[in-house]
Amino acid sequence: MRNAAAKAALARLREATTAMNRQDLPPTISIQSTLSPHTSTTALPILFETPATAISDKFDEEEAASVTVLCDACGKARIVLAADAANNGLLDSIDEQSTTWICAQLRDQRSGGCAKPDDEVLGVVQGDMEVAQSLDAVGMKSRKALANADADALFSTWRRTCPRHVTTLDALESIVQEARRYELDECMQQHVLQDAPHGVLAALEAAKLATPHDLARTPADLIVRELEMFHVTEAVVATWQALANDAMEMSPWMEDWRSVLNSAIVLAGFIVE
Numbered sequence: 001m002r003n004a005a006a007k008a009a010l011a012r013l014r015e016a017t018t019a020m021n022r023q024d025l026p027p028t029i030s031i032q033s034t035l036s037p038h039t040s041t042t043a044l045p046i047l048f049e050t051p052a053t054a055i056s057d058k059f060d061e062e063e064a065a066s067v068t069v070l071c072d073a074c075g076k077a078r079i080v081l082a083a084d085a086a087n088n089g090l091l092d093s094i095d096e097q098s099t100t101w102i103c104a105q106l107r108d109q110r111s112g113g114c115a116k117p118d119d120e121v122l123g124v125v126q127g128d129m130e131v132a133q134s135l136d137a138v139g140m141k142s143r144k145a146l147a148n149a150d151a152d153a154l155f156s157t158w159r160r161t162c163p164r165h166v167t168t169l170d171a172l173e174s175i176v177q178e179a180r181r182y183e184l185d186e187c188m189q190q191h192v193l194q195d196a197p198h199g200v201l202a203a204l205e206a207a208k209l210a211t212p213h214d215l216a217r218t219p220a221d222l223i224v225r226e227l228e229m230f231h232v233t234e235a236v237v238a239t240w241q242a243l244a245n246d247a248m249e250m251s252p253w254m255e256d257w258r259s260v261l262n263s264a265i266v267l268a269g270f271i272v273e
Helices: 002-021 119-124 129-137 143-147 151-161 169-192 200-206 212-217 220-226 234-250 252-256
Strands: 066-070 077-081 257-260 264-267 270-272
Touching (some): 143 169, 151 169, 169 234, 169 252, 212 234, 212 257, 220 234, 252 257
Antiparallel strands (some): 066 077, 257 264
16 A cells, blocks of 8 residues: 555656756755654554555655655665655656665665664654664564554563663553554555545544544444535445454554544543643
């Protein structure tokens, strides 16, 4: 699913790059990062294990954002600014389905190759390389793995594997929950609502229906009523609900997350800003 989104995103990026070369566009492109852990109005993904060639983190309709690439060798995510995509071998992957991409193709002065911690994991810990390296050492090679981790088991492994890097169970629990925020948000945007009209997710957030549990457990006719301006049908909502149930089956922790208030989510009775 992320692969298909990337193909479209990279195609738009190539068109923008070509236009810039013809001076049809301004000389700069505004870049918007999607990794903002405390600003999403939903529980924030990845649910899908397909080793990708390239995937889109998120593209605004008018502005290019970052591009996330999954290395075909190690499976880790590498986040590249759209403006740097051509220099990192990404535009070449648009036309050929068989084209692979590996960390060694990065040319943006990052070192470490496949040994470097996953960029999405690094985003979860707000750029703390020491923490990200320790998470990598204990087997957290992706944000999905981190989101699916049991904090108690992770803490036990951490103490054995990284004795010089002291941490606490509470700290690791917070990291796991943050990874889940990202994973849940991406699940809703790129999986459950992948074909939904623009603005549907925001409307579901306002109606407190922006998690797989909320969406799946609410009668379809009520959801249709909340989304009246988008003219969605009960059949479409039923498809979303089936995808939401699939997501919860794949990642059971998603069933514990709820939408509450306007800019918070609730997990097991606690509000997480």
